Amino acid sequence: xxxxxxxxxxxxxxxxxxxxxxxxxxxxxxxxxxxxxxxxxxxxxxxxxxxxxxxxxxxxxxxxxxxxxxxxxxxxxxxxxxxxxxxxxxxxxxxxxxxxxxxxxxxxxxxxxxxxxxxxxxxxxxxxxxxxxxxxxxxxxxxxxxxxxxxxxxxxxxxxxxxxxxxxxxxxxxxxxxxxxxxxxxxxxxxxxxxxxxxxxxxxxxxxxxxxxxxxxxxxxxxxxxxxxxxxxxxxxxxxxxxxxxxxxxxxxxxxxxxxxxxxxxxxxxxxxxxxxxxxxxxxxxxxxxxxxxxxxxxxxxxxxxxxxxxxxxxxxxxxxxxxxxxxxxxxxxxxxxxxxxxxxxxxxxxxxxxxxxxxxxxxxxxxxxxxxxxxxxxxxxxxxxxxxxxxxxxxxxxxxxxxxxxxxxxxxxxxxxxxxxxxxxxxxxxxxxxxxxxxxxxxxxxxxxxxxxxxxxxxxxxxxxxxxxxxxxxxxxxxxxxxxxxxxxxxxxxxxxxxxxxxxxxxxxxxxxxxxxxxxxxxxxxxxxxxxxxxxxxxxxxxxxxxxxxxxxxxxxxxxxxxxxxxxxxxxxxxxxxxxxxxxxxxxxxxxxxxxxxxxxxxxxxxxxxxxxxxxxxxxxxxxxxxxxxxxxxxxxxxxxxxxxxxxxxxxxxxxxxxxxxxxxxxxxxxxxxxxxxxxxxxxxxxxxxxxxxxxxxxxxxxxxxxxxxxxxxxxxxxxxxxxx
Amino acid sequence: xxxxxxxxxxxxxxxxxxxxxxxxxxxxxxxxxxxxxxxxxxxxxxxxxxxxxxxxxxxxxxxxxxxxxxxxxxxxxxxxxxxxxxxxxxxxxxxxxxxxxxxxxxx
Numbered sequence: 001x002x003x004x005x006x007x008x009x010x011x012x013x014x015x016x017x018x019x020x021x022x023x024x025x026x027x028x029x030x031x032x033x034x035x036x037x038x039x040x041x042x043x044x045x046x047x048x049x050x051x052x053x054x055x056x057x058x059x060x061x062x063x064x065x066x067x068x069x070x071x072x073x074x075x076x077x078x079x080x081x082x083x084x085x086x087x088x089x090x091x092x093x094x095x096x097x098x099x100x101x102x103x104x105x106x107x108x109x110x111x112x113x114x115x116x117x118x119x120x121x122x123x124x125x126x127x128x129x130x131x132x133x134x135x136x137x138x139x140x141x142x143x144x145x146x147x148x149x150x151x152x153x154x155x156x157x158x159x160x161x162x163x164x165x166x167x168x169x170x171x172x173x174x175x176x177x178x179x180x181x182x183x184x185x186x187x188x189x190x191x192x193x194x195x196x197x198x199x200x201x202x203x204x205x206x207x208x209x210x211x212x213x214x215x216x217x218x219x220x221x222x223x224x225x226x227x228x229x230x231x232x233x234x235x236x237x238x239x240x241x242x243x244x245x246x247x248x249x250x251x252x253x254x255x256x257x258x259x260x261x262x263x264x265x266x267x268x269x270x271x272x273x274x275x276x277x278x279x280x281x282x283x284x285x286x287x288x289x290x291x292x293x294x295x296x297x298x299x300x301x302x303x304x305x306x307x308x309x310x311x312x313x314x315x316x317x318x319x320x321x322x323x324x325x326x327x328x329x330x331x332x333x334x335x336x337x338x339x340x341x342x343x344x345x346x347x348x349x350x351x352x353x354x355x356x357x358x359x360x361x362x363x364x365x366x367x368x369x370x371x372x373x374x375x376x377x378x379x380x381x382x383x384x385x386x387x388x389x390x391x392x393x394x395x396x397x398x399x400x401x402x403x404x405x406x407x408x409x410x411x412x413x414x415x416x417x418x419x420x421x422x423x424x425x426x427x428x429x430x431x432x433x434x435x436x437x438x439x440x441x442x443x444x445x446x447x448x449x450x451x452x453x454x455x456x457x458x459x460x461x462x463x464x465x466x467x468x469x470x471x472x473x474x475x476x477x478x479x480x481x482x483x484x485x486x487x488x489x490x491x492x493x494x495x496x497x498x499x500x501x502x503x504x505x506x507x508x509x510x511x512x513x514x515x516x517x518x519x520x521x522x523x524x525x526x527x528x529x530x531x532x533x534x535x536x537x538x539x540x541x542x543x544x545x546x547x548x549x550x551x552x553x554x555x556x557x558x559x560x561x562x563x564x565x566x567x568x569x570x571x572x573x574x575x576x577x578x579x580x581x582x583x584x585x586x587x588x589x590x591x592x593x594x595x596x597x598x599x600x601x602x603x604x605x606x607x608x609x610x611x612x613x614x615x616x617x618x619x620x621x622x623x624x625x626x627x628x629x630x631x632x633x634x635x636x637x638x639x640x641x642x643x644x645x646x647x648x649x650x651x652x653x654x655x656x657x658x659x660x661x662x663x664x665x666x667x668x669x670x671x672x673x674x675x676x677x678x679x680x681x682x683x684x685x686x687x688x689x690x691x692x693x694x695x696x697x698x699x700x701x702x703x704x705x706x707x708x709x710x711x712x713x714x715x716x717x718x719x720x721x722x723x724x725x726x
Numbered sequence: 727x728x729x730x731x732x733x734x735x736x737x738x739x740x741x742x743x744x745x746x747x748x749x750x751x752x753x754x755x756x757x758x759x760x761x762x763x764x765x766x767x768x769x770x771x772x773x774x775x776x777x778x779x780x781x782x783x784x785x786x787x788x789x790x791x792x793x794x795x796x797x798x799x800x801x802x803x804x805x806x807x808x809x810x811x812x813x814x815x816x817x818x819x820x821x822x823x824x825x826x827x828x829x830x831x832x833x
Contacts, residue, residue: 065755068758094786096785100760100784103758250746250762253757254762257760257762287773288774384791385778388777496790497794498755498759500787500788
């Protein structure tokens with residue numbers, strides 16, 4: 001129970017799409033705080049507000065159709081209600097889908113919590129010809145009902161007044177009446193629940209009904225943490241019911257709906273519909289076999305363009321700002337380890353975090369717009385047939401598509417999937433999508449190993465064909481990985497698609513900005529700190545230990561040069577010395593030694609230790625591969641089009657004199673980059689979104705094995721057949 | 727009386743739920759969405775690639791894959807004139823043509 005010092009808690013519950021978020025935002029104003037429900041990655045939003053002279057803690061419960069639960073995510077609603085009993089609950093009900101919303105309200109009422117039904121979207125209901133006699137509905141349901149149009153703030157004063165009134169009332173259980181035979185079976189479970197205790201707040205009977213609907217049967221599984229005695233009692237009750245020819249679930253759910261339907265029948269008059277609704281007219285186009293797919297493709301293109309193209313100027317500006325700041329540190333501070341740590345560790349690390357913000361913000365603005373408008377459900381509806389074939393949910397399409405631009409916002413975008421198993425499969429497969437950071441790697445390698453005039457079958461340019469093949473490989477690998485994971489790591493049948501297609505509605509700017517900011521904030525705070533820490537670790541690996549011998553030699557060369565060169569020649573010589581020193585230092589560093597240590601493992605892939613250092617450096621972000629190679633090969637700071645680096649790579653050889661970058665070795669290297677989890681930011685965000693280190697570790701392991709295996713196969717089979725080895 | 731699988735009905739058909747089968751978790755979720763015996767459901771359309779289906783019931787639209795929809799057994803009550811209900815249903819009263827909210831999509 002709420003203690004005397006804390007404000008009484010008031011829950012806001014309701015079906016998805018019932019306008020719960022809008023209502024919460026309107027009531028909370030600027031006082032909303034975002035936290036996390038323990039153990040699951042679901043935002044917990046709350047706000048301390050005043051209602052009718054009393055201070056209450058408003059808590060937003062994730063949208064749900066029922067209190068029954070098989071997963072920790074679904075448990076949130078019932079735990080919020082029963083584990084820490086609140087003073088009151090508001091159930092937001094969409095007046096146009098009355099009986100479905102009242103079914104949830106009925107379950108809440110049964111627990112005994114003082115309840116208010118917020119009858120939302122009354123304007124839409126009237127427009128559809130629904131006349132609702134609100135006092136009659138309240139009378140029949142035995143709860144207070146307040147009419148709302150939350151989007152326009154109508155009914156809020158009345159709602160606040162009623163909340164203040166009911167929050168002062170004690171809990172009063174209102175049990176569900178069941179047929180006598182069913183009652184006898186339920187009471188057996190109820191007795192066991194009472195004997196095993198742990199039923200603070202709600203009664204044993206409420207928990208018994210909950211357990212009968214929520215606990216899995218033989219050969220099925222659920223993730224509820226309940227006493228074994230409950231499971232045994234439920235199993236026995238099911239056997240008893242079967243013997244008596246009873247359908248327990250049907251009886252319990254049917255009894256609730258019978259109450260609800262009686263109340264609705266008594267209170268609602270329907271005038272004949274005046275032709276198809278607005279939503280129906282829109283859907284005739286948006287889900288049309290031809291136009292539907294055209295619109296789908298166009299909308300998906302806009303999503304893609306937003307993170308690929310629109311975000312680019314912002315990303316560029318952030319990168320420039322970071323470079324400027326690094327330069328400022330380098331010129332402003334005395335030479336030394338602290339300066340390097342600040343410039344290359346901390347400033348670079350903060351840059352590595354902030355650089356993702358434009359993509360995350362743009363993607364979430366769009367996704368939230370699609371979701372709130374109702375189109376996201378249609379995206380799932382239109383594409384589900386394809387996604388289902390690899391065991392994915394229709395809603396997984398948008399995250400996978402945005403994975404072509406960047407995995408970080410895409411992993412976060414899997415939040416639109418309600419089922420945890422769907423989310424896990426999607427977020428673990430999508431790092432295989434070829435993100436935009438891989439492109440500089442492909443461009444560099446293709447530029448080195450293929451000449452512009454190389455042709456395959458006389459028509460295809462070899463470089464273009466190789467690039468195309470990498471994208472095909474990434475799509476095939478992503479879908480294949482999803483299909484395999486659905487059969488192995490995330491076992492169990494493909495969850496059914498039970499997807500509400502909500503009416504089309506104009507999203508509220510306030511909600512869009514609010515949800516987008518939540519996502520950005522959660523990324524900065526949770527994933528950002530990990531990315532910053534990893535950047536500093538990686539910087540240290542690439543910097544220490546230093547090589548005093550190389551430093552001394554560089555100093556001697558500088559002195560020698562100063563003695564007989566001057567002007568531009570001297571500057572050029574200094575630059576050459578610096579490049580040489582950077583290359584030696586890198587070879588001497590922990591990462592360099594690691595590169596040499598793993599060289600025997602890289603040889604069969606056609607790589608040497610220098611490429612190995614590049615691969616290690618690429619862990620900061622894949623495109624860093626290019627600049628790391630620039631340092632290793634003494635070409636200085638370069639980009640993927642740099643002729644100097646290309647020339648050095650072309651002439652580079654293995655220790656025994658064989659050329660390093662043959663076409664085959666190049667393809668092998670690209671295949672490695674398509675499949676490897678070379679991105680610490682992805683792993684950090686996977687940790688944040690899956691709630692444990694277990695999944696990013698798994699992703700890193702499976703992708704590394706996959707990348708190594710595929711690259712090995714390419715190089716070895718290719719070598720044996722004599723392809724592209726010279 | 728012949729019961730039919732909901733997912734096999736042509737677009738435009740209205741049918742009353744007779745019983746819900748399927749795995750326990752799916753069955754529970756379908757029942758909780760209000761697919762109870764006696765509830766009238768209309769098949770609004772199929773997705774452009776033939777699956778899933780869009781159903782209309784209790785004032786809202788629900789999308790289900792055909793396979794899962796087949797856990798719902800129904801009595802076909804009425805269909806649009808555009809689509810004959812099919813041979814098995816001829817034992818039922820003649821399908822009544824409904825003008826309201828007909829869709830133009832083929833099954």
